[in-house]
Amino acid sequence: MAGVDLFIPVLSYVFGEAQLGGRAAVVSLHRLDNQVYGLPADGDLLFARLLKEAVHELGHTYDLVHCHDDRCVMASSTYVEGIDLKSERFCASCRALLRERQAR
Numbered sequence: 001m002a003g004v005d006l007f008i009p010v011l012s013y014v015f016g017e018a019q020l021g022g023r024a025a026v027v028s029l030h031r032l033d034n035q036v037y038g039l040p041a042d043g044d045l046l047f048a049r050l051l052k053e054a055v056h057e058l059g060h061t062y063d064l065v066h067c068h069d070d071r072c073v074m075a076s077s078t079y080v081e082g083i084d085l086k087s088e089r090f091c092a093s094c095r096a097l098l099r100e101r102q103a104r
Contacts, residue, residue: 004030015077016053018060025057031080049080052088059094062101067094 015032018025032049034042055073067074072091077083090098 004028015049015080015083016057018057020060020065021063022061025054025061027053027057032083037080045084048088049083052083052086053077055088055090059090059098062098064090064094064097064101067091069093 014028016025016027027050029046029050030036032053033046034040052073056077059074064074066076069075069091070085071087072094073086073088074090074094075082075086077086
C-alpha cells in the first residue's frame with residue numbers, strides 16, 4: 001500500500017498495479033481518498049475502496065484480467081466512482097478461473 005499517486009507510462013494515474021501472474025501488487029490510497037476530490041473525509045468509504053482495489057490487484061497476480069461484468073471486483077475502474085459501483089467479490093466466471101489457477 002502506498003500513500004503516493006501512482007501512474008504507468010500509458011495512463012496519467014492508476015489506483016493500483018500488479019504483476020500479471022506474478023508475486024507483487026501495490027495499491028495507492030491517494031486517489032481513493034475523498035479529500036483528493038475536495039469532499040469530506042470518509043474512512044468507511046476509503047476502506048471499502050482500498051479493499052476492492054487490493055482484491056482486484058491480487059486477482060491480477062493470479063492471472064485474472066479485467067472482467068466485463070461491471071459488478072465484478074475485476075472490472076476495470078478508471079474513475080473512483082467505478083470502484084464505488086462494483087462489488088468486492090469476484091463474479092462466477094472470475095471465481096471459477098481463480099479456483100482453476102489456485103489449483104496449479
